[in-house]
Amino acid sequence: MSQDLDELLNNETIGGKTYESAAFKATRVINGHSVKQMNARHLDFRISHRFGALNGGVYEFFGLDQATTHLSLEYGLTDWLMLGIGRSSLQKTYDGFVMLKLLRQTAGTNDVPIFLSYMGSTEIVSTKWADPDRDNKFSSRLTYVHQLLIARKFNKRLSLQLSPTLVHKNLVSKSNDKNDLFALGFSGRYKISKRIAITSEYFYAFRADDSSYNYPNSFSFGVDIETGGHVFQLLLSNSLAMREGGFIWGENNQDWSDGGIHFGFNISRVFSFKK
Amino acid sequence: MKPNILILLLVIFSVTSYGQDVYFTKTGTVIFDSSTPLETIHAENNQVTSFLKIADGELNFAGLIKSFKFKNALMEEHFNENYIESAKYPKAVFKGQILNWAAIDLDKEEAQEADLEGELTLHGVSKKITAKATLHPQNGGIQASCAFVVSAEDFEIKIPAVVRDKIAKEVSVSVNVNYEPFNR
Numbered sequence: 502m503s504q505d506l507d508e509l510l511n512n513e514t515i516g517g518k519t520y521e522s523a524a525f526k527a528t529r530v531i532n533g534h535s536v537k538q539m540n541a542r543h544l545d546f547r548i549s550h551r552f553g554a555l556n557g558g559v560y561e562f563f564g565l566d567q568a569t570t571h572l573s574l575e576y577g578l579t580d581w582l583m584l585g586i587g588r589s590s591l592q593k594t595y596d597g598f599v600m601l602k603l604l605r606q607t608a609g610t611n612d613v614p615i616f617l618s619y620m621g622s623t624e625i626v627s628t629k630w631a632d633p634d635r636d637n638k639f640s641s642r643l644t645y646v647h648q649l650l651i652a653r654k655f656n657k658r659l660s661l662q663l664s665p666t667l668v669h670k671n672l673v674s675k676s677n678d679k680n681d682l683f684a685l686g687f688s689g690r691y692k693i694s695k696r697i698a699i700t701s702e703y704f705y706a707f708r709a710d711d712s713s714y715n716y717p718n719s720f721s722f723g724v725d726i727e728t729g730g731h732v733f734q735l736l737l738s739n740s741l742a743m744r745e746g747g748f749i750w751g752e753n754n755q756d757w758s759d760g761g762i763h764f765g766f767n768i769s770r771v772f773s774f775k776k
Numbered sequence: 777m778k779p780n781i782l783i784l785l786l787v788i789f790s791v792t793s794y795g796q797d798v799y800f801t802k803t804g805t806v807i808f809d810s811s812t813p814l815e816t817i818h819a820e821n822n823q824v825t826s827f828l829k830i831a832d833g834e835l836n837f838a839g840l841i842k843s844f845k846f847k848n849a850l851m852e853e854h855f856n857e858n859y860i861e862s863a864k865y866p867k868a869v870f871k872g873q874i875l876n877w878a879a880i881d882l883d884k885e886e887a888q889e890a891d892l893e894g895e896l897t898l899h900g901v902s903k904k905i906t907a908k909a910t911l912h913p914q915n916g917g918i919q920a921s922c923a924f925v926v927s928a929e930d931f932e933i934k935i936p937a938v939v940r941d942k943i944a945k946e947v948s949v950s951v952n953v954n955y956e957p958f959n960r
Contacts, residue, residue: 523853523857
């Protein structure tokens with residue numbers, strides 16, 4: 502009459518539904534956002550540098566003589582809502598963004614097969630007006646970005662992400678340039694050990710042929726190194742800008758084939774204020 | 777006379793097989809702590825399933841590694857990804873026996889000491905555990921608790937040199953369950 506206890510244990514569904522975590526190590530794959538965001542009451546302090554282009558040669562010490570900086574503070578208000586503010590030395594840009602976690606990939610089952618997030622940002626260029634005598638409007642300084650992040654962690658090593666993006670610049674160079682630019686981002690990471698991953702990212706922008714912004718697309722490679730509370734991201738990119746309105750629009754992108762490649766790094770330090 | 781004995785036997789039989797032969801919980805709590813002066817490392821899982829057989833004091837536990845919750849999200853991520861590898865080894869399971877089961881009186885509503893022995897399987901490694909447990913029969917159920925210490929090394933969980941001072945080698949584990957009669 503006695504029951505097999507192990508059979509009873511095996512028949513019970515243990516625990517609740519669990520979710521995949523850490524599809525990416527940091528909140529950025531390289532330049533662009535990943536589906537990772539800070540949980541409630543966690544703060545990410547990020548310091549990013551991009552050096553000059555490698556084709557600067559010995560005179561520019563292969564770009565290391567110059568550096569462009571982006572600093573940001575990004576905070577998880579709840580587990581699904583993150584707010585961030587940042588400042589970039591390139592064009593003296595301020596940016597603010599909001600990130601919403603819409604779907605989480607379930608672990609072990611395919612109930613929810615993907616992560617889905619929305620990122621919206623506003624960027625404000627604060628350099629002095631090129632022509633102060635003109636009727637300059639504050640709104641001309643603004644760029645808006647809307648982005649969906651669709652990612653799947655295929656296994657513990659491989660995660661891939663698609664990021665359809667809309668960049669809207671209030672002021673463009675020529676009167677027949679469009680203010681909107683659509684782009685599709687492809688990014689991924691592959692872990693080569695528990696704490697090291699290689700990453701890549703490409704943003705294809707759907708540029709009109711006759712536009713004056715026929716810049717190269719942003720293409721980057723990187724290595725993520727995680728050490729406790731820090732993530733170090735070392736990278737090579739043809740983009741100098743570290744915000745969507747910059748590297749997707751592309752005015753500072755150079756050609757990989759000409760050696761217009763920037764070495765750079767992102768450092769992320771996470772603080773927990775959860776009590 | 778004879779039918780009465782038969783009825784009596786049936787009653788006894790039905791009580792033992794339907795009433796109280798297995799106790800269980802799906803909301804058991806397991807807490808572990810491997811804190812050092814440098815870092816507080818503390819996690820709690822309160823979705824642990826456990827069964828206890830009344831006939832002989834056999835018992836088992838199972839919990840999902842991912843259900844261990846930390847205050848620090850990054851710590852939880854590293855615990856799952858780097859240390860215990862929950863994608864590869866999703867569950868922790870304990871199967872054991874209360875050795876002094878004959879001395880436990882479930883009709884007495886007071887705390888009684890039990891000697892627990894069994895095998896803990898974690899991170900793909902099984903290890904024998906012995907511990908003192910307390911059983912407290914009350915309100916038709918049994919409140920049980922237990923504490924023991926394991927070492928990360930025994931379960932082949934590697935701690936890299938850079939964080940070796942921050943993570944205690946000895947991990948204290950405490951278990952708390954409220955068993956209820958299991959109704960099939």
